[in-house]
Amino acid sequence: MSTDSAEPIIHTCQRCGACCRWEGNVCLTNEDITAIAAYLQMDEVTFINELCHLQRNRRGLSLIDAPDGACIMLQPDNTCRIQPVKPRQCRDFPHKWNFPGWENRCPGFGKKGDSEA
Template sequence: MPIFYECRRCTACCRWPGEVRLKEADIARLAVFRGVSESGFIQAFTRLAQDRQCLVLNDKLAGECIFLEGEDCSVQAVKPQQCRDFPNLWNFPGFEKICHAVPKLVEPGEYARLVKFATGRFPPQMNDIQSAASTTES
């Protein structure tokens, strides 16, 4: 059975050093939420990634996310897809030592539903199953 990690909004991941990579949809959503133009958002809140492949969020001086305010994400409702996806659609070895998400064994269908609710997307393996099912039905 798959493991779904229920986020507790502890903000530990918001305090890790590292880049939060942005997609165009993230920039558009965040700009509207912040009440600025996309170009204004880019100038105020982003920089070029180290690999020069995309824009990433700026950090505060101590390395935490620019949108972390105290113990809360100030853009929780529209946070970047990379943030939404962690730790269910991506993680790294040993992340459990830092992340306080609660692991739960769930049935595959429930896992897909929970991941879709948490991230806005189905897990990749569920997309493969759905694609195969629609191909065989045709």
């Protein structure tokens, strides 16, 4: 996973949902869990039991995947069900963290404009 790059990343989200379909965990902070559960009008225990799983390394919780492997919060129109409270990991991508090859799969890479997704 890359973090701080020497040059600023030029990226404008195209709302294509590609990043929501990539393999890997959507890691949740305690703040994410509280905010998402409240947004979905669920208590935290129910949210964790129904929409989260323990990461393989047993160091935290992640959102479960949809049957097709996409994020469980990705809707058919490529919008995020929890956009106003999406996890820190999602808010930080790709400017604060990314991984090798992401720019080849993201149509927003290299596009100037509003980079907030």
